[in-house]
Amino acid sequence: MAVIEIKQVAKSFGSFTALHSVDLTIADQEFMVLLGASGCGKTTLLRIIAGLETPTIGEVWIGGRRVDHLPPRERGIAMVFQNYAVFPHLTVFENIAFGLRMKKMDQAEVTRRVNRTAELMHIEQLLKRYSGELSGGQRQRVAVARALAMEPDVILMDEPLSNLDALLRLEMRAELKGVLAESNTTTIYVTHDQVEAMSLADRISVMNGGRIVQAANPVEVYRNPAARFVGSFIGNPPMNFLKAEPAGAGKWQVAGQVFDGPASAAAEFAIRPEDLHPAEAGLPAEVRVVEPLGPHTLVTASVAGQPFRAVLESNLLPAPGDVLHLAPVPDRIRWFDPATQSALR
Template sequence: MAEVNLRQVVKKYDDTLAVRGIDLSIADKEFVVLVGPSGCGKSTTLRMIAGLEEISDGDIAIGGLVVNDVPPKDRDIAMVFQNYALYPHMTVHENMSFGLRLKRVPKAEIDSRVENAARILDITELLQRKPKQLSGGQRQRVAMGRAIVRDPKVFLFDEPLSNLDAKLRVQMRTEIKKVHQKVRTTTVYVTHDQVEAMTLADRVVVMNGGLIEQVGTPNELYHHPKTRFVAGFIGSPAMNFIPCSLDKAADGLVVTIAGGIRFPVPAARTERYKQYAGRGNLRLGLRPEHITEEHRNTEPGQVPFEVTLEVIEPMGMETLVYFQSDGAEVCGRTNPAANAEAGKPMRLLADLNHMHLIDDETGVVY
């Protein structure tokens, strides 16, 4: 078993708290992604798991053993860094086998492990090349192969795709997912890219300011965020946060936004929201895909409204439309055939079945 457990882990640099007493349990063979903006503490957390940073307080356990005082080389982990850190004078085979040779593993076993890892990563034909003869994606595969041959308890990835171009990042995301499906090893992966987090992870850990904001599956974070930060960080384009008021109406509740546009709250959410009626400092959270062009066959909870569009972004398969509401920029996704035009009014449809109500002061999603 190779579960990883963090208990009240703190990292302090002089008077600066980089990680503020986090708790996290990662199950055996689970793929967990730490995601968040620069400076949120995600890489520091990964480096503490690896033993490259000393923890200031708390405990880290790998496979049930507390490793606070265990040096990195004895933690049975393998780390893949942002820069590939390959030896330029060695072949791919020599780079991948270097750690095993240091441990004096028999040559036959080394060759077997390297060939198996090369087959998994589809780099068998590259084994006799040197790093300068490889593309960026191929070098990243070699770095992954060097980790795989060690057969560690835990894989640690520190923003491994940051140096690749956009197209290659997408390809390598797929490759990393394939590798994890073949080599079922506990994996902790750090990235600032929420798309990487959503596509790779069994569970995502969203960090902010040295704290964990929320832990959950990609679907849980996307559809049921607990804070405004998570709601805004997960998803691209980001969730819209529209200033609003919530009031009682004859048949339930109604949300009002700028321009006197009123949205009846779906009956399924009335009980949940009724205690907040009459309160100020509220935001209506709606993802862009829940603001579309008006169409004939509407369902309960879908409400048409009209606004003047400011910006149009044709994306091919869809068109992003932008308008203002009480100083907040709002984005919707429409069909290209809807013929949206900047500066012109357009009838849109808000799907309130997917609405979120957010406290503007605390950031809590009700």
């Protein structure tokens, strides 16, 4: 049982504030992904949970125990590092056994656990090799096996797949998901890759500028971004945003079209590129670039002078200069407050 509670944790490096008072609770056995661009504070938060960094203020609780003053080894965690940190002077076997040896576990149990996790990660034939003789993907497997062998309450992963090539990343992603789902651990996983986040997470915490902007399940984060940033960061291509002029109570005019919207003083219209379809009446989009991608066609256009993208059926091939009328799916339209950047419901 390991619930992780982060209470008002903040971290400054000199005059730079990496984290502004973060609050987050991660449920037992949950797979939580910290997602954000580089410099958003996600790795700092992970390192604070690991004990590799001390928070300037705030508390970290793991499994009902306050741990922010404890060294990493007393926190019941294991970690997979971005550059694997597989010890070059030890064989794969001894690397996986490292944490168990530190605990002075008896040899039979060490061998049992190393063999089991090596099998799980499909590296049982590499146990006698040194890390210098392994490929990046194999090192990655060793790093994961080393963490799993600890049978920890919590596994922390710092961009574990970012150094692998695209194909291998896809393969490892699926494998990690399977292995971790069976391991009964709470996982915190840091990444800047939104697809990775969407595919792995039970919940995603989207971070920006040292704050958690939204923490919710992947579909919720995608469908109902809590802030303009989330919409613009998640999704490829990202959400479209258009200026809206008030047109009566709860009515907004967007590029000549009138939509029902929130009853606020100002609002910004937002729609996902795939939630558009050509219609008689719709947002007038002047096509700039057409990219036939196979399953669908990506159209880059401009609507009332603002950049706009649409993902359309692949049999539709407009030419640059054409004007398309694109109607948004009504219940997929979102509204944001231009001043606070947060969602209007």
